[in-house]
Amino acid sequence: MRSFQSNLGEFRKRGVRIAAISVDSNFESSKLCLEQGYTFDFLSDPQGEVIRSYGVLHPAGGEKSRDIARPAEFLVDSRGVIRWVNLTDNIRVRARPQAVLQQFDRLIGGPAVTVLRGAPGSQL
Amino acid sequence: MLLWIGFAVTVAAVFSYVPVFVPYPITRDIPWANLLLFLLGGWMLALGLRRAFGQPEWYRGKISGAVMGVLALALFGLFCWGLFVFARHIPAADSAPKIGQQAPDFTLTDAKGEPVSLADLRKSGNAVLLIFYRGYW
Secondary structure, three states: HHHHOOOOHHHHHHEEEEEEEEOOOHHHHHHHHHOOOOOOOEEOOOHHHHHHHHHOOEEOHHHOOEEEEEEEEEEEOOOEEEEEEEOOOOOOOOOOOHHHHHHHHHHHHHHHHHHHHHHOOOOO | OOHHHHHHHHHHHHOHHHHHOOOHHHHHHOOHHHHHHHHHHHHHHHHHHHHHHHOOOOOOOOHHHHHHHHHHHHHHHHHHHHHHHHOOOOOOOOOOOOOEEEOOOOOHHHHHHHHEEEEHHHHHOOOOEEEEOOOOO
């Protein structure tokens, strides 16, 4: 998450919104954002319904056998079509921002749109 | 003395992983820094034990050294189990939507409690990166 925050400008340049999803409560997420300085969206799915609809539920994976999300990344284009998926087989090894940006440039379109969307790091 | 330092290095090898090495992908994905620490600690313990048993008139630590050696091995085993076995105990996600499929729409609440839908995120032609994570409960 930290590495995505520090590369947020690159994502904004390309018109990519980042949303992190977990079973954490809004309160837990706001605490995390405050502590870590995250400025992208942290969405709360306490019942795991959305997590289940994306097929990434980890039943009883959390504390006290709570259902949680397994780590996964989905890149969705502006039409809502899934263009890239990363399903790790190891909770330690996650997609890195550079890899995601590379896939975006390859599959959807590079930072050529930069000029239209404003200077790097600007608020969209 | 060597035994104690060796043991301390082994303990550090276990407990430094999360606070020190996880934040950096280069030391997280393959925990080489921690394995190096284990190697160093193990080498010191081995040397200390050889001294304690080989030259007991000069070096102490036959019992404490043996205890620390066993504990260090146990720590090493736990570390390897945690990183190489437990970390892979996640379901396969066979039912995840595939590339080319429409992403399931949703409406969830953000950290401020405001509703946010996938359609909201895609507004004004944005692409969206969804990061599912385990959470901190």
